[in-house]
Amino acid sequence: MTLNGVGLNDTRLYNVDLPGFQIDRHSVGDTLQAGVDIAVTRNGHINLDVKRIWIDTQVRPGRAARLAASRRTAAE
Numbered sequence: 001m002t003l004n005g006v007g008l009n010d011t012r013l014y015n016v017d018l019p020g021f022q023i024d025r026h027s028v029g030d031t032l033q034a035g036v037d038i039a040v041t042r043n044g045h046i047n048l049d050v051k052r053i054w055i056d057t058q059v060r061p062g063r064a065a066r067l068a069a070s071r072r073t074a075a076e
Contacts, residue, residue: 001036001037002034002035002036003033003034003035003036003037003049004034005032006030006031007030007031007076008028008029008030009027009028009029009031009035009053009055010024010028010056011027011028012025013025013026013057018059020061020062021059021060021061021073022059022061022062023057023059024057024059025057027057028056029053029054029055029056031051031052032051033050033051034049035047035048041053046052
């Protein structure tokens with residue numbers, strides 16, 4: 001049996017903290033899936049599956065990090 005699919009992925013990030021940075025904690029993207037079930041015995045099978053998920057999260061310097069970078073640039 002062949003398994004194929006296209007879908008929508010909704011990713012939410014929890015318990016992620018990078019001091020000095022702002023993190024987008026939500027992403028929506030496309031998903032592709034292809035796979036096959038291979039019968040091994042009458043009651044058993046092996047499933048091979050490949051997925052591709054597009055996740056677009058952004059990490060940006062926070063206010064404190066931008067301020068420190070501007071001070072370094074001004075000092076140079």
